[in-house]
Amino acid sequence: MNSKYYEFTGSDQTLLRRMRATRDLPQHGVLKGDIGGFVQGRSNLSGGAWVKRNATVAYGAKAEGFALIDSHAKLSGNARVSGYAHVYGNARIYDNADVKGNAKIGGEMRVYGDARVSGNAHLTGDALILGSAVVTGAAELSEFAQIGGQAYVTTPAEALEYAYVSVPPDFIAYLRYIEEKTFGNLKVLCGYMNNVHKIVSEDTSPRCVAALLNPAIEEFGIAHLIPNGWEENVATIERRPRIGMMLEVHGELGYGPARRLDYGAYLNLLSHYISDDPRRHPRFVNRT
Structure with missing residues (x-):
């Protein structure tokens, strides 16, 4: 042939x-x-x-x-x-x-x-x-x-699980609550395997975590997202809310301070941007 x-x-x-x-x-x-x-x-x-x-x-x-x-x-x-x-x-x-x-x-x-x-x-x-x-x-x-x-x-x-969907309102409210109680001392770490991401409040006292941040998980109805609660200054989100983000690209971890977040936005913190529309060109923030 x-x-x-x-x-x-x-x-x-x-x-x-x-x-x-x-x-x-x-x-x-x-x-x-x-x-x-x-x-x-x-x-x-x-x-x-x-x-x-x-x-x-x-x-x-x-x-x-x-x-x-x-x-x-x-x-x-x-x-x-x-x-x-x-x-x-x-x-x-x-x-x-x-x-x-x-x-x-x-x-x-x-x-x-x-x-x-x-x-x-x-x-x-x-x-x-x-x-x-x-x-x-x-x-x-x-x-x-x-x-x-x-x-x-x-x-x-x-x-x-990787689709872009708006952040759940209860999760948005909880992030706002953490930001208020920690005076903006908040980071969201992304890029872990299986789409796990973490909320970190480095300088928050154990008393604040125990008295305010941990109990609020149940109050805001997001225990299914953070089943293990806060462990010291870290809350691990194992069943993440449907936030669009890239997963462990080149092994890097990205973060964005909570005070800079638009809570109704789509998030892609690993690529260091936050955008209100995933189709738009990203607005870059705070590179690691």
């Missing part, structure tokens, strides 16, 4: 050349002569992979197997998409990201770093998959989210 199943047309973009099929590719509904998307060179495409419409594959990126890159999706860097994976919409796959199996990635998704997406994962929306995160199995995500660090996501429920 002739391995060259496409040729280049004269319709080029900078560094990129548009494809035309030289034989049928029934798995993609492509007929001989059909115009495809853009690649930089033949090394970008192999097997029975196809690039449709205005999608692009460039630099060291590779589409292999029966992968389909469609719409305005872009592969770049050393990214690899293989198997029966389908990348569409305005999705971007780059760096050393690897997408394979029957994974589907669309919308405004960004997959980069050393992230891996496989199995029957279906990811859309405005999410980011980064770091060394692995998203596989039947994971589904269609909201604003960021999954990073060493996260390992296999189910829709696990993926949803």
Whole structure:
């Protein structure tokens, strides 16, 4: 069988050349002569992979197997998409990201770093998959989210844990209460495994913790979020409220002083920003 199943047309973009099929590719509904998307060179495409419409594959990126890159999706860097994976919409796959199996990635998704997406994962929306995160199995995500660090996501429920949702009102009220009782002596530490984060009040007396901060956990109805209460000057949030944040990117921990927080905001303290809308460009605060 002739391995060259496409040729280049004269319709080029900078560094990129548009494809035309030289034989049928029934798995993609492509007929001989059909115009495809853009690649930089033949090394970008192999097997029975196809690039449709205005999608692009460039630099060291590779589409292999029966992968389909469609719409305005872009592969770049050393990214690899293989198997029966389908990348569409305005999705971007780059760096050393690897997408394979029957994974589907669309919308405004960004997959980069050393992230891996496989199995029957279906990811859309405005999410980011980064770091060394692995998203596989039947994971589904269609909201604003960021999954990073060493996260390992296999189910829709696990993926949803990373979705952006406004901070619960009771948790907001508790943070305000802590700020008042500690005179603003409050930090929120993020970036621990399994999306754990911590509230730290370094100079608060044990008496204040015992008399005010600990009892208020029950009073504000958030014992399910802080099941072990305060241990010395630290409250560990094991079942975190649905606050959007990145997970352990490059092992760094970020923090933001409570007096600087907009309590109705979306939080991404590990990236050192606080924004009232996760789609907006971040407003940077207080780098560590």
